[in-house]
Amino acid sequence: MENYKVKDINLAEQGRKKIDWAESRMPVLMYLRDKYSKTQPLKGYKIAGCLHVTKETAVLVETLRAAGAEVAWSGCNPLSTQDDVAAALAANGISIYAWHGMNVEEFYWAIDKTLEIDPNLTLDDGADLIFTIHNKHPEKAKNVIGGTEETTTGVHRLRAMAKAGKLLYPVFAVNDAETKWDFDNVYGTGQSTIDGILRATNVLIAGKTVVVAGYGHCGKGVAMRAKGLGANVIVTEVKPTAALKATLEGFRVMPMDEAAKLGDIFVTATGVKDIIVKRHFESMKDGAIVCNTGHYDCEINIPDLESLAVDKKEIRPNNEMYTLKDGRRIFLLAKGRLVNLASAEGHPSEVMDMSFANQFLAMIRLTETGKDLENNVYLLPEEQDQEIARIKLETMGFKIDELTPEQIEYINDYSQGT
Numbered sequence: 323m324e325n326y327k328v329k330d331i332n333l334a335e336q337g338r339k340k341i342d343w344a345e346s347r348m349p350v351l352m353y354l355r356d357k358y359s360k361t362q363p364l365k366g367y368k369i370a371g372c373l374h375v376t377k378e379t380a381v382l383v384e385t386l387r388a389a390g391a392e393v394a395w396s397g398c399n400p401l402s403t404q405d406d407v408a409a410a411l412a413a414n415g416i417s418i419y420a421w422h423g424m425n426v427e428e429f430y431w432a433i434d435k436t437l438e439i440d441p442n443l444t445l446d447d448g449a450d451l452i453f454t455i456h457n458k459h460p461e462k463a464k465n466v467i468g469g470t471e472e473t474t475t476g477v478h479r480l481r482a483m484a485k486a487g488k489l490l491y492p493v494f495a496v497n498d499a500e501t502k503w504d505f506d507n508v509y510g511t512g513q514s515t516i517d518g519i520l521r522a523t524n525v526l527i528a529g530k531t532v533v534v535a536g537y538g539h540c541g542k543g544v545a546m547r548a549k550g551l552g553a554n555v556i557v558t559e560v561k562p563t564a565a566l567k568a569t570l571e572g573f574r575v576m577p578m579d580e581a582a583k584l585g586d587i588f589v590t591a592t593g594v595k596d597i598i599v600k601r602h603f604e605s606m607k608d609g610a611i612v613c614n615t616g617h618y619d620c621e622i623n624i625p626d627l628e629s630l631a632v633d634k635k636e637i638r639p640n641n642e643m644y645t646l647k648d649g650r651r652i653f654l655l656a657k658g659r660l661v662n663l664a665s666a667e668g669h670p671s672e673v674m675d676m677s678f679a680n681q682f683l684a685m686i687r688l689t690e691t692g693k694d695l696e697n698n699v700y701l702l703p704e705e706q707d708q709e710i711a712r713i714k715l716e717t718m719g720f721k722i723d724e725l726t727p728e729q730i731e732y733i734n735d736y737s738q739g740t
């Protein structure tokens with residue numbers, strides 16, 4: 323009986339090429355793999371992971387294994403698994419249960435399969451694995467030293483659990499590491515969301531009115547890249563400081579009720595449900611394109627869209643044309659799920675390199691200090707960010723200045739004047 327379930331194991335060779343390509347663009351993780359394959363700090367540890375199965379994730383998985391860990395993996399979104407990458411991991415002996423287009427039952431079956439290794443460590447993107455342990459297999463939590471969480475939405479869920487005293491083991495908020503959120507969320511989401519839109523539509527962005535819902539790190543990146551391609555960007559927000567920042571960047575800011583009438587392309591990046599609902603669809607222009615780049619598919623209210631449509635058909639891969647009663651057409655991308663991973667390949671390897679360096683080092687940190695931590699959500703130390711950024715700069719051939727002893731003394735002796 324194989325210890326994996328993938329779409330087609332014969333895709334392994336094609337997937338391996340993708341992983342080889344990603345390795346060439348992830349120098350930090352490859353440096354860490356070389357360093358820790360010698361010392362094997364994860365030997366004897368069992369990691370269950372639930373994170374989008376992409377070529378970049380494959381580099382992380384094989385780095386964890388190179389450091390000695392036993393690894394079992396599932397995808398964290400039914401539409402984000404790259405089947406050839408999953409096949410390559412399976413062919414390389416990884417216990418992986420993931421394929422593109424899983425239904426909800428299969429999605430949770432896969433998570434349960436990864437838990438059969440009785441993990442000591444968990445690695446999550448969206449907290450579905452941690453939630454499954456807490457809600458369905460609480461007895462397995464006693465073996466778990468700790469876990470990590472990759473994304474904003476997941477960290478929010480876990481902080482709420484910790485606050486309610488429900489967290490059964492400590493978790494590092496990898497998302498909150500500067501070398502994750504200020505690179506992956508901004509530059510990664512900015513580029514990969516546009517990539518997803520282009521692969522599903524091939525429309526001209528220049529001159530289009532692009533409505534970005536949410537001006538957090540992700541929305542900021544999407545707005546920046548849409549502007550760079552010549553779009554007229556409108557931002558919608560609920561947080562005054564975020565909206566103010568958007569106006570200072572030159573973006574128009576208005577409520578979605580007004581933006582719905584103007585937009586050609588809509589991108590939700592809020593982490594909140596019901597951002598685009600029935601009344602918005604009713605006022606949209608014919609041909610409006612709607613997509614989401616948030617972790618869950620709750621931001622666009624698809625039942626509302628379905629209720630208004632008299633016809634629906636897939637007009638391109640990841641692109642469904644909904645025809646409304648008055649003949650207007652609305653195009654929904656990737657069924658409202660995260661368009662960057664479902665319709666493209668997710669963030670580029672270069673930014674995932676640092677996100678996953680944080681994941682990798684967090685796993686090692688948990689083996690060293692996890693048993694001393696309370697059942698809470700923790701930030702990774704600042705020095706880890708600086709070390710990851712230092713290695714990244716070095717691999718990019720950049721050198722930077724260093725403070726002299728006198729400058730350090732000046733900084734530390736705040737009493738000194740000018």
Ligand SMILES: Nc1nccc2c1ncn2C[C@@H](O)[C@@H](O)C(=O)O
Pocket residue numbers: 373374375376377378379447472473474497506507510514617663667668669670671674677
């Ligand atoms: N190429 C990629 N591989 C794996 C995961 C990827 C990804 N691009 C985005 N995410 C999503 C998340 O890792 C993270 O960016 C988030 O969800 O916050």
